[in-house]
Amino acid sequence: MDALRLANTGLAVDIFKKLCENKKTDNLVFSPLCISSTLALIHKGSKGNTASELEKVLHFEKVKDRDFGFQTLSLDISKISSIYSLKLIKRLYVDKSIDCTKDFINSSTKPYPSELETIEIKSRAEEARIQINTSVKELTDGNIEKVLNEGLCDEHTKMIMLGAAYFKGSWLYKFNESETKEFRINKTEKKPVQMMNCEVRLSIGYINELKTVILEIPFTMKHLSLLIFLPKDIEDESTGLEKLIQDMTYEKYVHWTNPSMMANSKVKLSLPKFKLESTFDFMDILKSLGINDAFSDEAADFSGMTESKGISVTHAIQKACIQVDEDGTEVADVTKERLLMHKEEVNVDHPFIFILRHNKTRTIIMYGKYCSP
Structure with missing residues (x-):
């Protein structure tokens, strides 16, 4: 667990510093755990250089049993979520045209219980976008609305990495x-x-x-x-x-x-006393940290997940909100x-x-x- 904690801390600090480069005097909030957890699932389905890039940015070099680590972490945090108003949504939405292998689905279920979701995006892009937003709103008890803006999904959308985080504690x-x-x-x-x-x-x-x-x-x-x-x-x-x-x-x-x-x-x-809300498309930041292949149809190797070719992550969107009183x-x-x-x-x-x-x-x-x- 210690190696995973250090790896997740490494990614958190890397992303925070990148966000601050562009937003020197802005308020901002994000959930690094939502990003590292979904990226770990993506890494699980990747091979070759795509996997190497993800491993490096995730600081996974010394992390042995990643799946078990995330499974334990998810369980620990979900146990206490009801004590606080803590909602963490970590999703990889995959278009239905992409056939994920049974092996990948079965091996992902325990460590990433709610992360992988198949949805029809290509043929009904706007409906899919509304469906995703409605789901996030319901899962956060109405505290987070409209994560995906109009026109974000289209016939070229294959995979969406989505995060939503809300917290108000006593x-x-x-x-x-x-x-x-x-x-x-x-x-x-x-x-x-x-x-x-x-x-x-x-x-x-x-x-x-x-x-x-x-x-x-x-x-x-x-x-x-x-x-x-x-x-x-x-x-x-x-x-x-x-x-x-x-x-x-x-x-x-x-x-x-x-x-x-x-x-x-x-x-x-x-x-x-404050309430902050931020929405980010993390694709450019993740690219600047070294994840390039995963976002390119030509370069991405997701053969650990599917036999379909020309598959990549189209968007990496997150909305986070924290309230302190x-x-x-x-x-x-x-x-x-x-x-x-x-x-x-x-x-x-x-x-x-x-x-x-x-x-x-x-x-x-x-x-x-x-x-x-």
């Missing part, structure tokens, strides 16, 4: 009612934002060379946490995050968030703490990175940045 500790404060977008610009406050014991860490604080805020039952990466202050004319994003590698992320690098401390915390299950009892105890003040009133993490496997479920209300 904190372990309630925040106080939010009040309007100023959020500093950069050195010169400010905007009003609803800020939530609480005083509680939290796990806190520091990246001294980047003047960045890391905070772990647990959700109810502690199965999930929100990690906040906050540079101490804005140091340039944009968001203040550039240095942190540029320096971040998956090895550094693993080191920075290692429990041995974090300490329990009493924290006076102010955090914006005051909701919590317990009131923090800080009266027991000694009055002399040192108290950290963390005021998240300028751009930050956030990560929704599954604590048992330390897997990144959602990843994003908040730059402006």
